[in-house]
Amino acid sequence: MALSAPSTDPQTLIAQEVSHEQTFATFTTSTAWSLGTALRERILSLPQGTRKPALISIALATATSGGVPLHVVFQSATESGTIPDNENWVRRKRNTVLRWGVSSWAMRQKTVSGLAAGATADEIESAFVRKYAVASANGGAVADEYAIHGGGYPIRVRGVEGLVAVVVVSGLKQEDDHQVVAETIREVIAKGN
Secondary structure: OOOOOOOOOHHHHHHHHOOHHHEEOOOOHHHHHHHHHHHHHHHHOOOOOOOOOOEEEEEEOOOOOOOOOOEEEEEEEOOOOOOHHHHHHHHHHHHHHHHHOOOHHHHHHHHHHOOOOOOOHHHHHHHHHHHHOOOOOOOOOOOOOOOOOOOEEEEEEOOOOOOOEEEEEEOOOHHHHHHHHHHHHHHHHHOOO
């Protein structure tokens, strides 16, 4: 099944992320397993040309500072072909979601919305570094600890303020990384999880 194109309007994206159809009733390790395996199955069912090896990671948002490691409750490669760099992308996308409370794709679109039409990828990245004053060891071209590429997505639970967890997909095109997570969360919640 093909993916639909994600919105490029940051307000629409954020409204979708906090909507009832994107908010879990509860989120436990069993929920993480259901979501993670559903994501793996969905990615493996994508049409040739869209499908690529990907890393799926779900971590609770409980320990985000003080040197305490994150509690990863699900992680899986979809198939052979992922590389160690996928883990770095997962970490950076997760950091973006944890810091700003929205998807990494929404952060990208917020950055793009402040630039002239047709901005290059390099211009988008450096604008993000400047706007949010994040560390960049390479002179401001790319953030060291954050990534504004699709695939990092917040997990919310009804009645709980803030994020409960973060799910990240790394390996597809960035818009597909985002959309496969958004669509799969909606499907898992609709099934009663």
